[in-house]
Amino acid sequence: MIQFLSTLWSYAFMRNALLAGVLVSIACGIIGTLVVLNRIVFISGGIAHAAYGGVGIAYYFGADPVLGAVGFSLLSSLAMGLVHRKEGQRADTIIGVMWAIGMAIGIIFLSLSPGYKADLMSYLFGSILAVSTLDLWLMMGIALLSLLFIALFYRQLLALSFDQTFATVRNVPVGPLYLAMITLIGLTVVIAMRVVGLIMVIALLTIPPAIANLYLKDMRAIMALSAGLSMLFCTAGLMISYALNLPSGAVIILVGGLVYVLAALLRPLLIRRQMPAEEISIIG
Amino acid sequence: MELNPHEPVISLEHVWASYEADSVLEDVNFTLYRDDFVGLIGPNGGGKTTLIKVILGLVKPRKGRVSVMGQPPEVGRQVIGYVPQFQIYDKDFPICVWDVVSMGRLKPGLSRLRMDDQDKLKVEEALRQMDILDLRKRTINELSGGQRQRMYIARALAVEPQVLILDEPTASVDPQATTHIYQLLRELNTHVAILLISHDVMAISSYVKTIGCVNRRLFYHGAKEITSEILGSVYGCPVDLIAHGVPHRVLAEHDQTQEKQQ
Numbered sequence: 384m385i386q387f388l389s390t391l392w393s394y395a396f397m398r399n400a401l402l403a404g405v406l407v408s409i410a411c412g413i414i415g416t417l418v419v420l421n422r423i424v425f426i427s428g429g430i431a432h433a434a435y436g437g438v439g440i441a442y443y444f445g446a447d448p449v450l451g452a453v454g455f456s457l458l459s460s461l462a463m464g465l466v467h468r469k470e471g472q473r474a475d476t477i478i479g480v481m482w483a484i485g486m487a488i489g490i491i492f493l494s495l496s497p498g499y500k501a502d503l504m505s506y507l508f509g510s511i512l513a514v515s516t517l518d519l520w521l522m523m524g525i526a527l528l529s530l531l532f533i534a535l536f537y538r539q540l541l542a543l544s545f546d547q548t549f550a551t552v553r554n555v556p557v558g559p560l561y562l563a564m565i566t567l568i569g570l571t572v573v574i575a576m577r578v579v580g581l582i583m584v585i586a587l588l589t590i591p592p593a594i595a596n597l598y599l600k601d602m603r604a605i606m607a608l609s610a611g612l613s614m615l616f617c618t619a620g621l622m623i624s625y626a627l628n629l630p631s632g633a634v635i636i637l638v639g640g641l642v643y644v645l646a647a648l649l650r651p652l653l654i655r656r657q658m659p660a661e662e663i664s665i666i667g
Numbered sequence: 668m669e670l671n672p673h674e675p676v677i678s679l680e681h682v683w684a685s686y687e688a689d690s691v692l693e694d695v696n697f698t699l700y701r702d703d704f705v706g707l708i709g710p711n712g713g714g715k716t717t718l719i720k721v722i723l724g725l726v727k728p729r730k731g732r733v734s735v736m737g738q739p740p741e742v743g744r745q746v747i748g749y750v751p752q753f754q755i756y757d758k759d760f761p762i763c764v765w766d767v768v769s770m771g772r773l774k775p776g777l778s779r780l781r782m783d784d785q786d787k788l789k790v791e792e793a794l795r796q797m798d799i800l801d802l803r804k805r806t807i808n809e810l811s812g813g814q815r816q817r818m819y820i821a822r823a824l825a826v827e828p829q830v831l832i833l834d835e836p837t838a839s840v841d842p843q844a845t846t847h848i849y850q851l852l853r854e855l856n857t858h859v860a861i862l863l864i865s866h867d868v869m870a871i872s873s874y875v876k877t878i879g880c881v882n883r884r885l886f887y888h889g890a891k892e893i894t895s896e897i898l899g900s901v902y903g904c905p906v907d908l909i910a911h912g913v914p915h916r917v918l919a920e921h922d923q924t925q926e927k928q929q
Binding site for chain 2: 550
């Protein structure tokens with residue numbers, strides 16, 4: 384085992400992959416919790432797929448596909464965020480359309496690009512073993528930005544997630560905060576995409592908070608546990624995929640999914656559910 | 668604070684509001700004074716909630732003037748403690764009572780990001796006033812309906828409000844807890860003005876000082892009596908009101924005629 388670990392550590396690409404897993408997990412733990420509590424999982428899925436348009440365009444013009452993904456992801460997250468705020472529940476159709484248009488643009492530009500395109504599969508299914516230095520810097524920046532965002536605005540974000548109307552009446556700048564949050568979701572989606580691919584981004588964002596929410600009832604604690612769980616899944620998934628020669632992104636998500644099923648099944652045994660206190664404790 | 672007890676806190680002059688083409692409020696005139704405890708009744712869809720949203724600056728009126736403490740609602744709403752309909756919340760949201768009530772201490776803008784000692788004191792005081800200080804560490808899905816409602820009132824009190832506005836405060840709360848909530852509100856009325864809306868006349872009639880009816884138009888004369896003429900124009904048919912079979916004083920003189928109609 385130790386032999387296996389030290390072998391892993393001796394490869395630079397493996398060290399980068401482990402570091403990428405940790406950095407992406409910090410952002411995913413924080414931002415994923417906001418996504419789950421604000422019930423905007425669908426939007427984050429939409430952003431991830433729409434970002435593929437940016438990958439295609441950047442590739443066609445010979446730029447770094449990650450930059451294209453960042454551009455498209457920011458654009459689509461702002462567009463989807465505005466539609467969601469304006470239309471509420473009815474926004475899902477429009478978001479679904481943007482989701483598909485982004486994918487279509489990506490596919491068309493890629494088919495127009497000459498040459499061998501195998502590495503583009505990595506955007507669909509992830510390639511944590513091939514992260515570049517640019518990717519790592521991006522991941523570091525977004526992880527720090529997420530930490531700063533939640534450290535500064537925790538109370539405001541909690542109020543926004545729980546009761547937007549009340550926050551508005553207290554004159555908390557709900558609109559700008561929401562747009563900042565959705566922008567960070569867009570950025571997090573791009574770096575999560577490097578790890579597990581755009582198809583499984585939703586899973587990396589939502590499985591850890593979903594597990595944490597089974598056992599914890601405090602947003603801060605859920606964020607911390609989610610980040611920890613995500614690091615565990617990335618690291619374990621990476622090692623298993625290396626040992627068994629399987630695709631890393633899929634193994635990471637499968638590890639997370641299995642832990643989720645276990646956590647859900649074990650919950651009744653580990654937590655004796657407190658009965659809601661129906662009795663009225665004090666009456667005048 | 669030295670304040671004139673009959674000073675206007677909220678005033679609406681000739682307010683019209685509509686959602687797209689549907690007119691919801693028509694020519695509403697209303698003044699809420701500092702010592703008021705007003706109950707507004709009316710059928711569902713009659714514009715009660717819209718009226719509150721107009722006061723809170725959440726819905727812009729098409730015509731007319733709204734002021735809260737002499738200022739536009741977007742500014743004046745700082746002094747309003749708002750208790751929304753609690754059924755709209757996600758009951759399983761991971762949050763404890765203390766954190767919910769702390770939202771009452773949120774300040775405008777992004778300055779003052781953390782609660783100071785003064786804020787914590789106010790939160791504690793609000794919890795104590797609503798008899799739920801011992802529940803502060805509970806998560807909201809561990810509360811009964813009555814406890815949850817008292818938590819939302821505590822959150823409104825943490826604002827240090829001049830006015831409390833409550834939207835159906837006792838919907839889906841059992842009768843005992845309902846009585847308790849109204850008693851607490853009556854005590855609070857010694858220092859804050861209260862405006863509450865409900866579709867249940869009987870529940871509110873023995874606690875509020877004055878009653879108004881909203882059905883697009885507002886019928887309010889600063890009195891507790893509701894004439895059958897008003898009820899007729901608001902509900903079209905008054906039968907609903909006496910179906911509760913609860914003894915009450917307010918509508919007593921109209922009951923006989925209504926029962927004959929029934």
